Amino acid sequence: MLDVQRLLVLREFARHGTIAATAQSLGYTASAVSQQLSTLEREVGAPLLDRSARSAELTDAGRLLVEHADQILSSVEAAESALAAVAGDVSGQVSVTAFPTAAVAFAPKLAAGTRPHRQLQxxxxxxxxxxxxxxxxxGDADIALVERWSGGAPDVHGGRLKHYHLLRDPLVLAVPRRHQIAAPEQSVYLPTLLDDAWIVAPHGEPSREGVERLLAPHGGPPATAWEFEGQGTILSLVARGMGIAAVPSLTLTLGTADIRFRRIPEGGPVREIYAVARSASLRRPSVAFVLQVLTKAAEKVQHEISSLLGSDDTRELRK
Incomplete structure (x- = not known):
């Protein structure tokens, strides 16, 4: 009998095209992915991948099995979800993944919102x-919190996934509390700030894309910009007076006593934050409940950000 988990690995290989990319997508090692596919080939009794020294691609048998894998995997999960819906219990484990700033912002509210259901892990x-x-x-997680800087909703993977918009997260300026524009009555004009020391995320980080789009009309980030990974690290440097930064407003929830945040009056890039789940899992009471908690949590997070920025600096958040 075909193993469901190995069918998942095969389907991900079909999506990504390489062992390395499949491993990265699943959070596995490349050797583990290769081993899973080799075991599946033995179960099927036919080669599923045509391997060479530098690459691998699906054989005809592999492509045929991928077509059936989509149906098999969706049917299995739909059956499990239907049975869970009949029972009606909000119980079992729900696994959520989130990018770091979302994890910090949403974790307390998720914990509080799910606490009444003691059978839910x-x-x-x-x-x-x-x-x-x-x-x-x-199938290794039930819900993912994802961000989009470039517009457009997350990939629904051929209809297997469904996305739910949670909130808009515009860039804001983070400056030391003694900076010249720290006071609310001081105007914010980006061209006058380009001589400051800027602290940015490394190339390839999603927030770096937002900063580059923000500063592109003014010549781009200064050549002397410092690169540090992690919004928490960037904010710690701003708090110590080492420079200024443009950061997603969600970072206000990290706690920043020595930083002042200012709305960017010219407008700027906004990342959209979504919750994504498999369509076949939505009838599971536990998954549906956690999605509801996330939606309510997003409203509370948005309100917290508005309060921290102040009434004059929140118009972009409410659009």
Whole structure:
């Protein structure tokens, strides 16, 4: 009998095209992915991959099995969800992945919102949005919190996934509390700030894309910009007076006594934050309940951000 987990690995390989990319998507090692596929080939009794020294691609048998894998995996989960719906109990484990700032912002509210259901076990893990999306698609997680800077909703993987918009998260300026524009009455004009020391995320980080789009009309980030990974690290440096930064407003929830946040009056890039789940899992009472908790949590997070920025600096958040 075919193993469901190995069918998941095969389907992810079909999506990504390489062992390495499949491993990254699933959070596995490349050797573990290769081993799973080799075992599946033995179960099927036919080669599923045509391997060479540098690459691998699906054989005709592999492509045929992928077509059936989509149907098999969706049917199995739909059956499990239907049975759970009949029972009606909000119980069992629900696994959520979230990019770091979302994990910090949403964790307290998820814990409080799910507490009444003692039979529900919530597992929250940090993962980059693309990785989380892959884990949900592969069945290794139930819900992923993902971000989009470039517009457009998350990939629904051929209809297997459904997304729910949670909140808009615009960039805001983070400056030391003694900075010249720290006071609310001081105007914010980006061109006058380009001589400051800027602290940015490394190339390839999603927030770096937002900063580059923000500063592109003014010549882009200064050549002397410092690169540090992690919004918490960037904010700690701003708090110590080492420079200024443009950060997602969600970072206000990290706690920043020595930082002042200012809305960008010219407008700027906004990331959209979504919750993504498999369509076949939505009838599970536990998954549906956690999605409801996430929606309510997003409203509370948005209100907290508005309060921290102040009434004059929140118009962009409410759009």
């Amino acid at each position: 919530l597992v929250l893990r940090q993962a980059a949005g693309a990785v989380g999306l892959g884990r949900v698609s592969a």
